Amino acid sequence: NAGVTQTPKFQVLKTGQSMTLQCAQDMNHEYMSWYRQDPGMGLRLIHYSVGAGITDQGEVPNGYNVSRSTTEDFPLRLLSAAPSQTSVYFCASRSPSGNTIYFGEGSWLTVV
Amino acid sequence: GENVEQHPSTLSVQEGDSAVIKCTYSDSASNYFPWYKQELGKRPQLIIDIRSNVGEKKDQRIAVTLNKTAKHFSLHITETQPEDSAVYFCAASIRGGADGLTFGKGTHLIIQP
Secondary structure, eight states: OOOEEEEOSEEOOOTOEEEEEEEEEESOOOOOEEEETTTTTEEEEEEEEETEEEEESSSSSSTTTEESSSSBBBOEEEEOOOOOGOOOEEEEEOOTTOOEEEEOOEEEEEEO | OOOOEEEEEEEEEEEESSSEEEEOOOTTOEEEEEEEEEEEOOOOOEEEEETOOOEEEEEETTTEETTTTEEEEEEEEOOOGGGOEEEEEEEEEEETTTOEOOOOOOEEEEEEE
């Protein structure tokens, strides 16, 4: 049982490049979400999904796209990276009936 | 939307003393309040949580109190130890809601030997 798995763990991008952060969970959780964490800002919700085929925006969605084709996977796409997207990204999941949110190990992204 | 304020941003206490971190929230519909501990370079880990139908919850040296009227909740750590040094985050959400947690900005707890 791996829990929530994120890849890559570290990535350096040039401004304007695109990339996808991968997230997969093996707990059959319907709810998945992406947060970003910046120094002194806590964690902020980017996008979330309540199930396959359903996504919605969180607090800071601009510059990011998501899709949810399967229950297990919830990738986060940066179409044209900007230095302001330098951050640590956490994917998370939970079941609708539970409160506990399970976080992935994080992805450190630097945009230069 | 929900807004969570957390204080202090940094807290330094002597080993063995108690530490208290306070949070306020704005949305009266919020009814689930977890606390996370995050060590440097690691993911946030849930340490304790409380629901709005409970005023206090304890787990060994850790306790959380909730005042629904004041929209205020606090984390209490007694007999602090060096391994308690970390960043602590409070959060709030509507239990069962799908739109995730609203986090405070964090408290860096430093345990002085």
